[in-house]
Amino acid sequence: MEKNYAYYQQQAAQLDFETRALIDGRFVNAISAEEFDTINPATGKRLAGIARCGALEVDDAVGAARRVFERGDWSRASPKHRKKVLLRFADLVEANLETLALMESLDSGKPIRDALSADLPDMIESLRWHAEAADKLYDQVAPTAPDIVAMIVREPIGVVGAVLPWNFPIYLAGWKIGPALASGNSIVIKPAEQTTLTALVLGRLALEAGVPEGVLNIVPGYGETVGQALGRHRDIDCISFTGSGEVGRLFLKYSAESNMKRVVLECGGKSPALVLADAHDLAAVAQQVALGALFCQGENCSAGSRLIVHRSRKDELLEQVKRAFDEWRVGDPLDPSTRVGAMIEPQHMRRVLGYIDGGKAQGARLVYGGHQVRQDSGGSFVEPTIFDDVRPSMTIAREEIFGPVLSVLTFDELAEGVAIANDTSYGLASSVYTGSLDAAHSVAKAIRAGTVSVNCFSEGDTGVPFGGYKESGFGGREKSLQAHDQYTETKTVWIQLGRGAA
Numbered sequence: 001m002e003k004n005y006a007y008y009q010q011q012a013a014q015l016d017f018e019t020r021a022l023i024d025g026r027f028v029n030a031i032s033a034e035e036f037d038t039i040n041p042a043t044g045k046r047l048a049g050i051a052r053c054g055a056l057e058v059d060d061a062v063g064a065a066r067r068v069f070e071r072g073d074w075s076r077a078s079p080k081h082r083k084k085v086l087l088r089f090a091d092l093v094e095a096n097l098e099t100l101a102l103m104e105s106l107d108s109g110k111p112i113r114d115a116l117s118a119d120l121p122d123m124i125e126s127l128r129w130h131a132e133a134a135d136k137l138y139d140q141v142a143p144t145a146p147d148i149v150a151m152i153v154r155e156p157i158g159v160v161g162a163v164l165p166w167n168f169p170i171y172l173a174g175w176k177i178g179p180a181l182a183s184g185n186s187i188v189i190k191p192a193e194q195t196t197l198t199a200l201v202l203g204r205l206a207l208e209a210g211v212p213e214g215v216l217n218i219v220p221g222y223g224e225t226v227g228q229a230l231g232r233h234r235d236i237d238c239i240s241f242t243g244s245g246e247v248g249r250l251f252l253k254y255s256a257e258s259n260m261k262r263v264v265l266e267c268g269g270k271s272p273a274l275v276l277a278d279a280h281d282l283a284a285v286a287q288q289v290a291l292g293a294l295f296c297q298g299e300n301c302s303a304g305s306r307l308i309v310h311r312s313r314k315d316e317l318l319e320q321v322k323r324a325f326d327e328w329r330v331g332d333p334l335d336p337s338t339r340v341g342a343m344i345e346p347q348h349m350r351r352v353l354g355y356i357d358g359g360k361a362q363g364a365r366l367v368y369g370g371h372q373v374r375q376d377s378g379g380s381f382v383e384p385t386i387f388d389d390v391r392p393s394m395t396i397a398r399e400e401i402f403g404p405v406l407s408v409l410t411f412d413e414l415a416e417g418v419a420i421a422n423d424t425s426y427g428l429a430s431s432v433y434t435g436s437l438d439a440a441h442s443v444a445k446a447i448r449a450g451t452v453s454v455n456c457f458s459e460g461d462t463g464v465p466f467g468g469y470k471e472s473g474f475g476g477r478e479k480s481l482q483a484h485d486q487y488t489e490t491k492t493v494w495i496q497l498g499r500g501a502a
């Protein structure tokens, strides 16, 4: 059967959902037997009732994670064994790619085409990449005096709490599970309450692949209960969090008020796309600008939400960007021709529409879109939107909107453009478009952001670090070998020769 809209609708209608927590290798209901609803953002309809866990289930999951860690079934397994199991896990995710993509699209509102072509393949790559690293990351021996051997060894940090957002639920689960498990830790995952379904399938597949019981636990529930209990738990060694800066700060507080656990935060952005006067091929630039602004409905921490363009090229580029935006059709996420799906929930849609109203009120010029659409669907849809004549002081140029809204600002001198790009409390990603190698390098050095992409919008791949400067990030990087630093402790073993037993 052709894999068209009708096919995906039919497949989606046949899905079964796992809705229970995974603790110590068993799927269990919440102790209270309570559930919370997970809703399809594209229809407003309930998909399933999910186990509503709380601090008691967090205790059980952390206890199980700690026991297996101390027993060593996984933490002291040979790296080769961990690699083999994680590669099998990746294969199983791949074998279930379409089912997981459908579930992800239903639960998060993201277009099925993105779930199939980006979220799932990238998640699988993350598992494989870190699995392969497991038996290739060597420890070190320091240069010392001849009667000393000083070894610098990495050890798993212990029990990791992974707190996930709703914008890339399975993909970001992969960012955390891959390196955390490859380096021998146990993990307790708290999915965002809006998007729990795919994480629970991952739990089943991990067990099937041979990840020992208790090594990977999933505790669904709300942030104030499950999230906070993880953050304050004295037997968790590291929290890896992705989400808002506001909640990121809470995790720092939880850590300070409990056991000083390591906290790694990945917290959003207001990323610039800086287009210099000598940029080539504005039609191609416009395609990248649209991708940066609209991918995942703009619900993307690294979204290129500020277009900062040299005044001499503004009018021409703006026309091209509008044309590029025309290609981003809003529609039912299950329709493979849809490129802009549903906002995660009605309150978030209202927040995005509030920013649009605020932009108009502050004097920015709405030149494209600007409205809620597809009301009849029952879902939360906002059309791609462009504001021109935005000043750096306006709220839409400063705050993370997390929706398909692009602000256009102009500059005359390059230094001014760079200053506007850096005039933000965030520093996650950025793009620069130029025909000059010199300018590309100078701007890349001057921009204070974790990623600078030149003549494209990109976060790179699994092999390169991802994370933010300033309030976009704290404590480390995701992806690449640097991700393993989050989840490992460094131990120095200092051996004095000639004083021990013969």
Ligand SMILES: NC(=O)C1=CN([C@@H]2O[C@H](COP(=O)(O)OP(=O)(O)OC[C@H]3O[C@@H](n4cnc5c(N)ncnc54)[C@H](O)[C@@H]3O)[C@@H](O)[C@H]2O)C=CC1
Pocket (backbone or CB within 6 Å): 163, 164, 165, 166, 167, 190, 191, 192, 193, 221, 222, 223, 224, 225, 226, 227, 228, 231, 242, 243, 244, 245, 247, 248, 250, 266, 267, 268, 269, 300, 301, 348, 400, 401, 402
């Ligand atoms: N990847 C990113 O950078 C993301 C950024 N955001 C930003 O945050 C805004 C709000 O989105 P939310 O879903 O509300 O993000 P959030 O930061 O509230 O949620 C992220 C995770 O933290 C948990 N959480 C919430 N409150 C908590 C608490 N008091 N203690 C412990 N854990 C808690 C949530 O349950 C979820 O698992 C978005 O509009 C966007 O600007 C949101 C999601 C992802």
Ligand code: BAL
Pocket (backbone or CB within 6 Å): 167, 168, 172, 242, 266, 299, 300, 301, 302, 459
């Ligand atoms: N851009 C992928 C990571 C995130 O949105 O958090």
